[in-house]
Amino acid sequence: MRLRFRRILVALALALAPVAVSADTPPATYTVVGVTTTTVIKAGPGIFFGVTSTVAQTTVVTCWDNTAASGNVIYQNTTTLATPLGPPPGGLATLIGITCSIATSVVAPGYTVLWK
Numbered sequence: 201m202r203l204r205f206r207r208i209l210v211a212l213a214l215a216l217a218p219v220a221v222s223a224d225t226p227p228a229t230y231t232v233v234g235v236t237t238t239t240v241i242k243a244g245p246g247i248f249f250g251v252t253s254t255v256a257q258t259t260v261v262t263c264w265d266n267t268a269a270s271g272n273v274i275y276q277n278t279t280t281l282a283t284p285l286g287p288p289p290g291g292l293a294t295l296i297g298i299t300c301s302i303a304t305s306v307v308a309p310g311y312t313v314l315w316k
Contacts, residue, residue, distance in 0.1 A: 249314035
């Protein structure tokens with residue numbers, strides 16, 4: 201019984217350990233967040249690498265570690281440039297999911313969220 205309990209604790213500790221992220225970990229995929237919308241990018245643990253736009257436009261882009269537009273904000277920026285914006289190069293580990301929204305209408309196709 202005691203050994204089984206210890207194994208359960210070790211398994212739980214490993215499952216809750218932070219995701220190892222290195223500076224050379226490239227984004228595995230991307231999702232385009234529409235013109236004015238809230239989009240669930242990913243459900244479950246992942247890595248958020250940032251946001252980019254193909255055209256210069258002004259709006260507030262907000263992303264959460266959640267499957268809804270609430271909770272822990274992992275990224276918020278008023279952006280006006282067509283350049284990548286986001287966390288440190290290695291990314292930011294998320295536990296619940298990644299959800300992003302655009303505050304005001306922007307030029308299509310919107311913004312691209314880089315994640316893994």
